[in-house]
Each structure stands twice: as structure tokens, then as C-alpha cells.
Amino acid sequence: xxxxxxxxxxxxxxxxxxxxxxxxxxxxxxxxxxxxxxxxxxxxxxxxxxxxxxxxxxxxxxxxxxxxxxxxxxxxxxxxxxxxxxxxxxxxxxxxxxxxxxxxxxxxxxxxxxxxxxxxxxxxxxxxxxxxxxxxxxxxxxxxxxxxxxxxxxxxxxxxxxxxxxxxxxxxxxxxxxxxxxxxxxxxxxxxxxxxxxxxxxxxxxxxxxxxxxxxxxxxxxxxxxxxxxxxxxxxxxxxxxxxxxxxxxxxxxxxxxxxxxxxxxxxxxxxxxxxxxxxxxxxxxx
Amino acid sequence: xxxxxxxxxxxxxxxxxxxxxxxxxxxxxxxxxxxxxxxxxxxxxxxxxxxxxxxxxxxxxxxxxxxxxxxxxxxxxxxxxxxxxxxxxxxxxxxxxxxxxxxxxxxxxxxxxxxxxxxxxxxxxxxxxxxxxxxxxxxxxxxxxxxxxxxxxxxxxxxxxxxxxxxxxxxxxxxxxxxxxxxxxxxxxxxxxxxxxxxxxxxxxxxxxxxxxxxxxxxxxxxxxxxxxxxxxxxxxxxxxxxxxxxxxxxxxxxxxxxxxxxxxxxxxxxxxxxxxxxxxxxxxxxxxxxxxxxxxxxxxxxx
Numbered sequence: 001x002x003x004x005x006x007x008x009x010x011x012x013x014x015x016x017x018x019x020x021x022x023x024x025x026x027x028x029x030x031x032x033x034x035x036x037x038x039x040x041x042x043x044x045x046x047x048x049x050x051x052x053x054x055x056x057x058x059x060x061x062x063x064x065x066x067x068x069x070x071x072x073x074x075x076x077x078x079x080x081x082x083x084x085x086x087x088x089x090x091x092x093x094x095x096x097x098x099x100x101x102x103x104x105x106x107x108x109x110x111x112x113x114x115x116x117x118x119x120x121x122x123x124x125x126x127x128x129x130x131x132x133x134x135x136x137x138x139x140x141x142x143x144x145x146x147x148x149x150x151x152x153x154x155x156x157x158x159x160x161x162x163x164x165x166x167x168x169x170x171x172x173x174x175x176x177x178x179x180x181x182x183x184x185x186x187x188x189x190x191x192x193x194x195x196x197x198x199x200x201x202x203x204x205x206x207x208x209x210x211x212x213x214x215x216x217x218x219x220x221x222x223x224x225x226x227x228x229x230x231x232x233x234x235x236x237x238x239x240x241x242x243x244x245x246x247x248x249x250x251x252x253x254x255x256x257x258x259x260x261x262x263x264x265x266x267x268x269x270x271x272x273x274x275x276x277x278x279x280x281x282x283x284x285x286x287x
Numbered sequence: 288x289x290x291x292x293x294x295x296x297x298x299x300x301x302x303x304x305x306x307x308x309x310x311x312x313x314x315x316x317x318x319x320x321x322x323x324x325x326x327x328x329x330x331x332x333x334x335x336x337x338x339x340x341x342x343x344x345x346x347x348x349x350x351x352x353x354x355x356x357x358x359x360x361x362x363x364x365x366x367x368x369x370x371x372x373x374x375x376x377x378x379x380x381x382x383x384x385x386x387x388x389x390x391x392x393x394x395x396x397x398x399x400x401x402x403x404x405x406x407x408x409x410x411x412x413x414x415x416x417x418x419x420x421x422x423x424x425x426x427x428x429x430x431x432x433x434x435x436x437x438x439x440x441x442x443x444x445x446x447x448x449x450x451x452x453x454x455x456x457x458x459x460x461x462x463x464x465x466x467x468x469x470x471x472x473x474x475x476x477x478x479x480x481x482x483x484x485x486x487x488x489x490x491x492x493x494x495x496x497x498x499x500x501x502x503x504x505x506x507x508x509x510x511x512x513x514x515x516x517x518x519x520x521x522x523x524x525x526x527x528x529x530x531x532x533x534x535x536x537x538x539x540x541x542x543x544x545x546x547x548x549x550x551x552x553x554x555x556x557x558x559x560x561x562x563x564x565x566x567x568x569x570x571x572x573x574x575x576x577x578x579x580x581x582x583x584x585x586x587x588x589x590x591x
Contacts, residue, residue, distance in 0.1 A: 016320045016560050054557065061534040066503055067349050068557050091349075112558060114320070245347050245354060246556040250312035250332070252358045253347040264371060265363040267340055274316075 048120025124212030138216025160194030296472025353503030410447025437469025518545025
């Protein structure tokens with residue numbers, strides 16, 4: 001197709017579909033795992049990408065809330081897409097109700113879905129080791145990233161949470177490489193934040209190594225990781241979250257400021273949905 | 288098969304289904320999932336002479352059956368538009384209308400003059416009604432200013448000159464008449480309703496710009512009323528109805544109230560496939576009603 005501004009990025013081949021819910025379960029006191037039947041998206045999904053998912057079935061155009069929600073992809077296996085989410089507002093509340101009320105695979109509760117969207121995580125080149133920090137909604141994209149890309153001992157994933165019961169169950173976050181847990185109260189893994197655990201790792205096992213850093217989750221965590229990367233001149237990538245309406249770059253709701261003019265628009269604004277959600281920290285103003 | 292073609296001024300459209308400015312980018316973004324060939328036209332995001340970065344975040348807030356937005360007309364500006372976007376727009380299998388904004392008559396004129404010679408551009412939608420910028424409203428609320436603007440632009444183009452009206456006025460019919468007197472080929476309405484939402488926990492406005500434009504199904508009754516009033520006030524001028532169209536029945540309301548065509552806006556965000564379905568669903572409804580053309584439906588509101 002000649003008309004394809006999207007051809008220069010990873011969002012080139014998204015699809016829209018209606019996906020049946022095949023599985024829904026709590027995987028910690030906080031997280032739910034949602035499995036959807038959606039082969040076209042599952043086949044295309046790359047780590048760090050997301051979908052725009054309706055919170056309720058269409059209901060003849062009367063569904064509420066009106067807008068879909070951006071949700072990160074946890075995994076894609078065959079025709080099935082896995083999402084990890086927690087209830088953070090009205091939309092995810094309705095989604096939880098929808099999913100709990102759904103009979104497995106029922107066509108009555110199919111949800112409108114668009115994806116996969118955005119530029120995801122790819123391995124940072126020319127480093128000795130990779131360390132990723134995930135918390136909150138940032139757990140899913142990093143687990144997916146590790147499952148697809150991590151090979152061997154040079155890969156470290158640190159998941160942070162307030163307490164042990166918030167950490168998703170082991171099966172949900174099983175990844176190749178090293179998995180470390182950090183909790184604020186020390187009820188699982190090391191006591192402290194994911195950023196503290198990163199610092200400890202860099203002072204310990206990875207001392208003297210050049211490390212590529214990835215972060216997805218709460219902004220203070222990502223900023224803490226970026227700060228450390230800056231101090232040590234390590235490359236770092238973060239996955240940003242913003243309120244979105246469309247997910248494909250047209251509504252311009254989710255913009256953040258970049259460091260230079262956008263190659264296409266000449267503006268400093270970047271759309272998190274289309275130019276991101278994963279950015280090199282050097283692309284972002286104020287990081 | 289019923290005839291869906293409609294005419295807006297000098298422009299013949301395959302179908303009466305258009306995309307509302309600001310909700311469809313430059314047409315290409317949705318091309319992986321929307322069949323543009325079935326659309327009457329794509330209307331671009333608002334274009335200004337100079338690039339605009341737009342407003343501070345947050346730029347949207349969801350509301351019951353709708354959303355508030357205060358994007359602030361973020362766009363790349365005329366020069367970049369011509370260099371970067373026009374070549375892509377020329378490839379689209381449908382008509383392209385450029386939505387034009389300006390702070391002065393001269394700024395609107397600069398864009399129309401520059402794009403008049405571009406074959407990829409089939410017409411202009413003059414946006415006099417964006418609520419999210421300073422001075423955004425003078426041309427939308429003062430009949431004399433509106434008439435003067437359209438009168439200044441009319442000699443600059445032989446292409447479709449359509450004026451997009453604001454509902455944030457005391458009497459939309461007065462402004463509509465002014466635009467027609469100025470020489471508008473067609474009128475599109477409505478733009479968003481000025482609104483506001485407050486986060487009670489922080490006591491802050493939910494939008495960075497404080498106020499924003501309300502769109503979505505919530506505004507549809509207001510839009511249908513406006514189309515009805517303008518159709519009464521400006522017989523013979525084609526109207527393009529806009530406002531919360533989410534189903535084929537919503538679109539039909541607009542045609543019956545007096546619109547010759549419709550624009551789909553906020554629904555693109557949640558259900559872009561609606562644009563694929565709507566032309567066929569209109570076809571189906573017309574056939575069922577034994578109507579041979581969408582034109583037979585326009586303005587058929589019964590008052591008996």
C-alpha cells in the first residue's frame with residue numbers, strides 16, 4: 001500500500017478485531033491475567049507493544065465507558081493473547097466485571113480490540129548485560145520482552161512492588177534469565193525499591209560491566225533508573241504511559257516532549273502511542 | 288443498490304460518510320484497518336500557517352458517553368504539510384478536505400491560496416469554531432466576522448468551501464446564514480461543546496487547558512437540533528452533520544433532520560471499523576425503506 005506513514009515504524013500492521021475472553025484469573029492481590037482469542041494480533045505482537053481494548057461488549061453502541069483502554073501485552077501464544085492488568089479506575093473496573101461475567105470463549109462477551117500498537121522493546125546493542133525494572137503496569141511488557149529476547153546469564157529482571165502479595169504469581173512472570181523481586185516492606189525479595197535493587201546489582205554482580213537498562217512502570221521508578229543510567233553513561237529505554245483515546249497517533253492526546261524536532265512533523269511533541277511507548281531516554285526532554 | 292452519492296458544492300462524493308477533523312489524522316494512519324475507498328472524503332487534522340505544539344497535558348478526559356479534549360490544534364504547519372503530507376494524501380482513494388484554522392483572515396487566506404493549486408486537495412473545511420485556542424471563537428460567534436472571513440476566502444478557491452460551525456452560540460442559524468451570505472458552499476456542524484471537568488480529590492481541572500471540547504454520543508441531541516435549525520434557516524445549502532454518531536441509526540437522524548452527509552469523529556477512536564460498516568448499513572436501511580437514494584431521505588422530518 002502506497003499510503004503508509006506507519007510503514008516506518010512498528011505500528012505498520014495493526015488490526016482491529018473482536019476478541020473472545022478465554023480465561024480470566026487473579027494472579028496476585030493486585031493483578032489479573034486476561035487471555036483473549038485473537039490470532040491476528042497474537043501473531044503480530046512484539047514485546048512492549050500494547051492493545052486498545054474495550055472494557056465491555058458493544059451493546060448496540062451503548063457501552064460505557066466509551067473509550068478503550070491501552071493495555072500492555074504479557075504474552076502471545078498461538079492464537080491467544082495474554083494481558084496483565086490491575087484495576088486503576090472505572091474502565092478497568094468495568095473490564096474486570098466483564099471478564100468475570102464472561103463464559104469462557106463466549107461470543108456474547110467479545111471485546112473490541114485494536115493492536116498490536118506502538119514501538120516496543122528491542123535489545124540494546126553493545127552492552128555486557130541487560131537489566132530491566134518493572135512495576136505496576138510495566139510488569140507485562142518486560143516479562144514478554146524477556147520471554148522473547150533474553151538468552152542466558154546476562155539478562156536480569158527486577159520486579160518491584162509494595163508488598164509480596166502484589167507480585168504476580170511465579171508462573172505469570174516466569175522468564176529466562178535472572179528474576180529478582182524487590183518489595184518496599186521486605187516481605188519478598190530484597191527490601192527497598194526496584195531502583196535500590198538495580199543499584200545493588202550494579203555495585204555487585206555487574207560491577208564494571210556496561211549495562212543496558214530498561215524500565216516500565218511508575219514514573220518515579222523509571223526516573224530513578226534513568227538517573228542511574230545517566231550517571232554511568234549507560235544506555236536506557238523507558239516505556240511511558242499516558243492517557244490515550246485512539247492508540248494510533250491521530251488524537252494527539254498522549255504526547256510528551258522530545259529532545260529535538262520529530263522527523264515527520266517537525267514538532268517537539270511525541271505521541272506515546274505511535275512514537276513510543278518505548279523511548280530511548282535521549283529522545284525525551286527532561287529525562 | 289441504493290445510491291449513496293451526494294454533492295457538496297462543486298464536489299461529488301461517493302458516499303455521505305466523512306471523517307471528522309482531528310479524529311482521523313491525515314487519512315493514512317487508519318489505512319491498515321479502514322477502507323478509505325468507501326468514504327466520501329477524509330478531513331485532515333486542522334492546519335495552521337505556522338506549526339503549533341498544542342496544549343499542555345492532560346489533553347483528554349473521559350465523560351459520560353463522551354470525552355473532553357483540549358489538544359490545542361497541534362499540527363505541523365503549512366510548509367511541512369505541503370512537503371510531508373500532501374504526497375501521501377494524493378494517494379488516498381478518496382477525496383481530501385483540509386481543515387483550516389487561523390488567527391486572522393490573512394492566515395486562513397494564506398492556506399487556501401497555497402493549497403488551491405494542489406490537486407491532492409479537493410476542498411476546505413474552514414474551522415471557525417475550535418474552542419481550545421485563544422481567539423478561536425470570534426469568527427464563530429460574530430456574524431459579521433464570519434461573513435467577512437468567508438467572503439475573503441471565496442474568491443481564492445473554486446474548490447469546496449465548507450464552514451464548520453460552533454454550537455457555543457446563542458443562535459446557530461444566524462451564524463449559518465452569515466457563512467452562506469459570505470459564499471460558503473456547505474456547512475458542517477457541530478464542532479465540540481465547551482465543557483469542563485474537575486478532579487475532586489486534587490481540586491484541579493481534569494484538562495491542562497482547564498476547559499475543553501465535549502464530543503461523543505453525549506452531544507448528539509444538541510447536534511441534531513443544530514442541523515435541524517440550520518436546515519430551516521439555510522434551505523438549499525448542503526449540511527454535513529457531526530456529533531456523536533455511533534450507529535447507523537444515529538447517522539439517519541442527521542439525514543432526516545436535514546444533513547446531506549455526516550462526519551464520524553469520536554467513534555473512530557473506539558470502533559474504527561464503524562467507518563467500514565456505515566456505508567453498507569445505510570445502503571441496507573435505504574433498501575429496506577424502498578428508497579433509491581440517500582438524497583431522498585435528506586430533510587424528510589415529519590411534523591404532521
